[in-house]
Amino acid sequence: MKISESITNKNSPTMGDVAKSAGVAPVTVSRYLNDPDLVSKRSKEKIAEAIRQLNYVPHAAARTLASKRSRMIGSIVPSLDSSLFGRTIEVFQSHISTAGYNLILASNNYDAEKEREHINQMVSHGVDALLMIGNSRDESIYRLLQAKNIPYVLTWTIDSTQEHPCIGFSNQEAASSITNYLMDLGHTKFAMISGHIKNNDRAYDRLKGVRDTLAQRGLSLADDNFIERPFGVEQGRDAFRLLMSRPNKPTAIICGSEPFAYGAIFEGKKWE
Numbered sequence: 001m002k003i004s005e006s007i008t009n010k011n012s013p014t015m016g017d018v019a020k021s022a023g024v025a026p027v028t029v030s031r032y033l034n035d036p037d038l039v040s041k042r043s044k045e046k047i048a049e050a051i052r053q054l055n056y057v058p059h060a061a062a063r064t065l066a067s068k069r070s071r072m073i074g075s076i077v078p079s080l081d082s083s084l085f086g087r088t089i090e091v092f093q094s095h096i097s098t099a100g101y102n103l104i105l106a107s108n109n110y111d112a113e114k115e116r117e118h119i120n121q122m123v124s125h126g127v128d129a130l131l132m133i134g135n136s137r138d139e140s141i142y143r144l145l146q147a148k149n150i151p152y153v154l155t156w157t158i159d160s161t162q163e164h165p166c167i168g169f170s171n172q173e174a175a176s177s178i179t180n181y182l183m184d185l186g187h188t189k190f191a192m193i194s195g196h197i198k199n200n201d202r203a204y205d206r207l208k209g210v211r212d213t214l215a216q217r218g219l220s221l222a223d224d225n226f227i228e229r230p231f232g233v234e235q236g237r238d239a240f241r242l243l244m245s246r247p248n249k250p251t252a253i254i255c256g257s258e259p260f261a262y263g264a265i266f267e268g269k270k271w272e
Contacts, residue, residue: 013054021050034071036100072102074122075131076115078200080107084231084257085133088155092131101128110199112137123148135159135166136201156202171202175209175254182252183217190214191225191250193239193260206256225250229260236263244271 015033019026024043032039032047039047050056073096077085093103104122108115115132119141122130130145130152142164145152154166182190192210195203211221227242229235236259243250255261 013056015056017054018047018050018056021054022046033100070126070128071100072104072125072127073129073131074104074106074119074127076106076108076118076122077133078108078110079231080105081231084259110196112199116141119144123150129153131155133157134201135164136199136204157205171205172209172212175206175256176213178254179210179213182254183214183219185252187252188219189248189250190219190221190252190254191227191243192221192254192256193227193229193236193243193264194256195231195260196228203256210254231257231259233259233263233266236260237267238263240264240267 015029016026019029022029022043023046028039028043029047032044036044075089075092077089079085089103089105096103104125104127106118106122108118115137119130119132123144127150130150132152132154134157135154142152152165154164155168156171157166157168158170159166179190190210192207194207197204197207207226214220224246225243227239229239236255239260240253240263243253253264255264
């Protein structure tokens with residue numbers, strides 16, 4: 001008995017039923033499900049129609065055993081509590097779905113140990129690849145993925161060591177460019193609203209970019225003018241109020257994320 005037929009409920013249509021209805025060999029249906037690029041356009045159309053007519057749903061466990069691939073890609077993001085990573089995940093999911101993959105999503109809430117647990121669970125469930133945010137994690141995680149031959153990519157950052165594949169940008173250089181722009185406008189009194197920098201290499205690099213660039217022109221970011229908050233519009237408003245209530249008000253406030261910037265702009269309307 002075939003793996004797919006032994007695992008699938010007997011009352012459900014099988015791969016053989018789909019093949020018979022489409023007028024193709026069962027192996028062609030298997031290729032269609034696991035490697036659609038190997039199947040001709042005409043056969044794809046016939047198989048897709050047969051699947052629709054029969055309401056056939058491939059059994060995930062059977063497909064994994066047969067193809068040695070789960071067709072699942074895991075992703076761990078720092079938070080699901082805001083829209084910060086929503087657009088990235090939406091676009092990523094859209095692209096992988098066109099290739100027949102599904103997304104498994106988890107949040108670590110900026111906790112390195114939680115991320116490790118999520119990665120271990122995803123690896124144990126046989127994910128084919130991983131998308132991870134940033135580069136703030138123990139090297140043992142990368143060694144695990146390499147030992148298991150699981151591809152991965154980092155995003156929202158770049159790896160200056162060029163040891164890990166990444167698609168992103170330099171948070172430090174971005175923050176430096178913003179700081180230089182504001183200094184060129186004549187600003188000398190700076191403040192910054194930032195996400196928490198613990199276990200967050202992106203926030204840390206932005207802070208470093210601001211401080212290093214200010215130092216190049218003999219300026220500094222006072223500790224009192226550096227405010228860490230959870231990401232959010234209201235947190236941006238609150239931090240802006242705090243900064244502007246002080247006797248020595250900053251003339252330029254750098255926000256480490258869009259929600260902070262929106263909050264600061266909305267609150268700033270009251271101070272005009």
